[in-house]
Amino acid sequence: MKRLRLDRLAGQLLAAPISPAARLSRPSSISRSIPQTCRHASLYNTQPCQRRHQSTVVSQAPLEEQKQEEEEYLVQEPEDGEPTPEDTLRSGPLPSPHPSRAASSAKLAALHARLSLSPKIPIETLARALVDPSADAHPKYNNANLAYVGSTVLHYHTSETLITRYPRLPMSILFTAMKGYAGNPALHQVARAWGVESAAAPGEEVDPGLLQYDPMKPTVVMNKWGYVRAETIESEKFKSGKGLSGRVMYSSNPFGESSAAKALPNFEVDDGRNSKTMLLQNAPANAHANFVRAVIGAVYMHCGRDAAKNFIKSHFLSRTLDLSNLFEFKLPTRELARLCARENFEPAVARLESETGRLSRTPVFVVGIYSGRDKLGEAAGPDLDSARVAAAINALKAWYLYSPGQVSVPSDTFAEDAAPWKPAYVDIGEIIS
């Protein structure tokens, strides 16, 4: 099978510097090549032109081919080499610091060293990862592209780890666990644990080592998860597909969120002219999370797939999330009965194992749930019924949280000398949907 060449698709992130005249005429083509994350490119075109030199550059050798393409592109440019009048006349300050200032920022160098990033990742790329689309709308100078790459890599590794490690998780729990590891709140905490400070307001004069975002300006929310069905928009409009199977089918979001606001490809922050659903709830968390995703994207683009996987493992998948605390059951006894019927176990029976103080103010009953001679679960409660329900919940959690231990994940087979993939066990699905 032919592999997807992500490095080809996202090649513009590693672009060698080209002449400013060509760069100024290009944003529309850039916005076409990235999937819907930057619709502000057109917005930018209406603003006065500003000259800057892109300098997130890697070594020239692997980019020869791309550079030739760039040169071909330049040949076709009509106004190549001729600075336009708008070009020479720069009006107003830049929206974000000039990339050339990145090399002299102590904060940025310290952040690079603190994260133990490879020297292959240029300091300018890290500076670009710190510029939110709300601070600088130009897609070549903000982190939207890098964050998109980073979010897909992060979601891929998180989901494959969760599914192979806990093959029987119900979908709703799987979505929430994904959010607990890779959602905005978790990534916000990671960014804070990395010691990233944010600038009071974005601007040209700000230290490039500070996170720059503006809570009052339009930004980009990374909530896309691969292919989005055409029906998704319709189902959002008519409030259909809100059940779990609808969330699995129609949600464009890795966390199965299907509310009208969250399924929109782009959020815009506005001062009340838009409907309430278009307002971003937590702009700082979104900006911090986008920075973290952009760092993952930078690691992926400059150091490769394995380095990105290690980075994700050490910074995100090593965090602790107790999955047994995520469950809230409505009908545990019925669900356990259906489970036993589905798996051809003998019907579940609750038995009183021990009790104390039945006639006192504080009785305790210990109830075990048995299927034939096998004990499925046990719990204590202050009355017989709640003890039975708690025991059923324990039995169901024991089923759902089964883990085969350390198993290989699909991405292990990407290595050159990897063993062929052995299909992992994944449960057939919900017991009662």
Next chain:
Amino acid sequence: MTIRALEKVSVGQNGIGAFILQCKRLDIHYCDHSGSSRGMNSFIKTHLSKFAQRHPAIEFAVSPRPRKHPVMIGHYINGRQKAICVANMEPSQILKKAELLRDASGDKVKRVNKPVTSINESVRGVWSPYHGNGMAV
């Protein structure tokens, strides 16, 4: 839909997975004329560049503070600061203090009287009076 999911955020522990040095910035203040800064001035001349090279993860800011005692202030990821006055100290003593600031987590100093602190559940479990054979009274 008999199972509803409760949203929780994963908890990170520094050093499990990746380690992030908690000291992010070290402010170093000196005075050109006062006698109490003599050790600090020679520390800046002799030790500081090597110390800064060994710790690229820390941002160093050296600035004069005339007619005041020399001081080192560490800024930490949790938002706290730790300041040490290094008046009349030898350069080697000041180096020790800089290492102290580097190694600190930024938290308030707490008494640790348990050998292990863990967020994991006990492996052995909690003793229950309702299991086993019970005790005859």
